[in-house]
Amino acid sequence: MQKYFDLIGISLSGICFIHCVLTPVLIMISPFLAGHEFHENIIYLIIPTAVIALAVGCSRHRDIWVAMIGIGGISILILALIFHTTYGELVGLVLTMVGSIFIISAHYRNRILCKKESFSCHSKH
Numbered sequence: 001m002q003k004y005f006d007l008i009g010i011s012l013s014g015i016c017f018i019h020c021v022l023t024p025v026l027i028m029i030s031p032f033l034a035g036h037e038f039h040e041n042i043i044y045l046i047i048p049t050a051v052i053a054l055a056v057g058c059s060r061h062r063d064i065w066v067a068m069i070g071i072g073g074i075s076i077l078i079l080a081l082i083f084h085t086t087y088g089e090l091v092g093l094v095l096t097m098v099g100s101i102f103i104i105s106a107h108y109r110n111r112i113l114c115k116k117e118s119f120s121c122h123s124k125h
Helices: 002-029 036-061 064-087 089-116
Strands: none
Touching (some): 002 089
16 A cells, blocks of 8 residues: 555656646646646645655654655645745745655655565555
């Protein structure tokens, strides 16, 4: 199950990052995909997925870097949601991209640790 949460977390964070990069194009194609609502909703999916995957990974691997990078990324995404309304869309966009990179990095490190153990950590309860 851990393997899937990491893959889902990487995918969701990647989609969020790509969405931020392509926002100008998306505005022309579809207002829904470029709107803040889409952005906010996907972050609400990313945060719990990251928390679950990284918490399980940290408890199994005891790797402080996965925890620190993941907590940093989640914190930055929360700030992006808060600062979007206060400081404007550009600040929210930049923070979201940075937070997504952090979360992708944490999930990726977690996957590397799992691979080193030939995914034997996935069968532990």
